[in-house]
Amino acid sequence: MENLKSDGLRTIDVARRAGCSVQQVRNLERDGVLPPAARTASGHRVYGAVHVRSALAYRALAAGAGPVDARAIVRAVHRDPDAAAARLDAVHARLHAERTGLARAAEAAAAISGEPIRDVRPADAMTVAELAAALGVRPSTLRHWDAEGLVVPDRDPARGARRYTPAQVRDARIVHQLRRAGYRVAPLRVLLPELRGGGAAGDVARALAARRADVAARSRALLDGAAALAALLP
Numbered sequence: 001m002e003n004l005k006s007d008g009l010r011t012i013d014v015a016r017r018a019g020c021s022v023q024q025v026r027n028l029e030r031d032g033v034l035p036p037a038a039r040t041a042s043g044h045r046v047y048g049a050v051h052v053r054s055a056l057a058y059r060a061l062a063a064g065a066g067p068v069d070a071r072a073i074v075r076a077v078h079r080d081p082d083a084a085a086a087r088l089d090a091v092h093a094r095l096h097a098e099r100t101g102l103a104r105a106a107e108a109a110a111a112i113s114g115e116p117i118r119d120v121r122p123a124d125a126m127t128v129a130e131l132a133a134a135l136g137v138r139p140s141t142l143r144h145w146d147a148e149g150l151v152v153p154d155r156d157p158a159r160g161a162r163r164y165t166p167a168q169v170r171d172a173r174i175v176h177q178l179r180r181a182g183y184r185v186a187p188l189r190v191l192l193p194e195l196r197g198g199g200a201a202g203d204v205a206r207a208l209a210a211r212r213a214d215v216a217a218r219s220r221a222l223l224d225g226a227a228a229l230a231a232l233l234p
Contacts, residue, residue: 064221
């Protein structure tokens with residue numbers, strides 16, 4: 001590996017050492033992620049170790065926190081290290097909340113999907129307002145799930161109002177838990193038919209395992225980013 005402490009680096013040198021493009025190096029300097037480069041008499045940029053370390057920190061943090069937070073954290077470390085640490089703590093807190101939510105969703109989905117649906121009586125059905133109150137969501141949320149094909153209720157023949165059977169209520173409870181765990185509508189639209197077809201436990205477990213793996217990868221990226229940030233401190 002080339003000596004990271006060397007100065008007098010060109011834009012291409014920083015790009016190669018940080019594993020990004022020349023244009024991204026320029027963009028990161030423009031956005032304040034890299035400190036302003038020195039200039040030669042002819043106007044060419046001259047970079048040093050701090051620029052390489054800043055670019056490496058940004059790339060690691062972007063993998064763990066996303067580019068917006070990564071830019072804000074590395075910008076802050078050049079000006080106010082305490083503010084950078086606070087921003088990094090906030091990202092870790094969000095990941096912790098996501099990890100906790102995934103664990104709860106796994107428990108809830110397994111329990112809910114295993115509930116038997118016995119003989120259904122008309123009195124067992126729930127209105128939009130009743131189900132929304134039971135789940136703690138707005139009626140508009142249930143209407144959105146209906147429009148997206150996630151939980152499609154029956155309709156009252158006389159008035160056309162939505163009526164949720166016990167099976168549809170169970171679907172809504174599963175969707176609610178998985179949405180709280182961060183699942184988007186499109187993956188859930190694929191997953192719900194499997195839930196209704198009896199393959200629920202395994203499919204939900206695999207889907208949640210994939211989410212957990214993503215959270216773990218982002219946590220590791222944040223560790224790498226934190227180490228790179230530490231190298232930027234005085």
